[in-house]
Amino acid sequence: MNKTKISIFESAIKVFSISGYDGATMDEIASEAGVAKGTLYYHFKSKEEIFKYIIEEGMKLIKIRIEEVLKREDNSILKLKALCKVQLSLVYDNRDFFKVIMSQLWGQEARQLQLRDSIQQYIDYIEEYLEEAMNDGFIKIGEKSFMAYTIFGTLCSAAVYELINEDKNNIDEVVDNLMNYILRGIEA
Known part of the structure; x- marks a missing residue:
């Protein structure tokens, strides 16, 4: 750019x-x-073209940052944990971008459909790491698409939690809690 x-x-x-x-x-x-x-x-x-551009570029930047961090991890479960940490860090560092994404997810306008397509591509990306973790025996074999949506949704919820409760927790603590709940559930 x-x-x-x-x-x-x-x-x-x-x-x-x-x-x-x-x-x-x-x-x-x-x-x-x-x-x-x-x-x-x-x-x-047009404004629509600008919106399309910020979504495309924003999602590219997210993917680049995740790939940079994940290159350093040699274990698939650590890659999933790093992916969670990077996504949450990006939300905190780019609150306005996150706000724009969340506000435009619903509807049938071209920009909203394109945004959902970008989110789907990101979820497909998460699936790749889940498949690797399944193949390595770190997580049980299951419906990786549903798991990817669950992780994405959980990360979005954790981001909202952090945005509301700003400065009450550090990101490592949030990611550790998140991964614990995702991997072990909330059952007693």
Whole structure:
């Protein structure tokens, strides 16, 4: 991404998180990015195109960061734990992006369908690590798609918990609790 696109990317996320998709305007995004409206339209034809761009780029950045961290792990269960930690860290570090994603998951507009497709690709990515952990005997063999959705949903819930209870727990503690509940359940 060049400097202008980075600025537009970051500004659009901020504007969408504050104003919502429907309330955000191209003028507001251009102003927040510190670019002329013509410059914004040079790079993006519409607000929908900007939204699509921030989802694509945001999800790419998440995947890149996860892969960087997971390269250092040689054990599939440690990879799952690292994946959880990275996803939660990314939510904390990019609260506005998370807010935009959560606000646009429902509905039938093209942007919402595209967002759900991006989430599905991410869940497929989680499935790969679950399959590896199953093959290594660290977790029992089961419906990996459902497990991946469960992990994703649990991570989203943990992120909401952390956002509401900010600074009350550290991320390592949250990930340890999360992995304990996922791997061992909550049954007494």
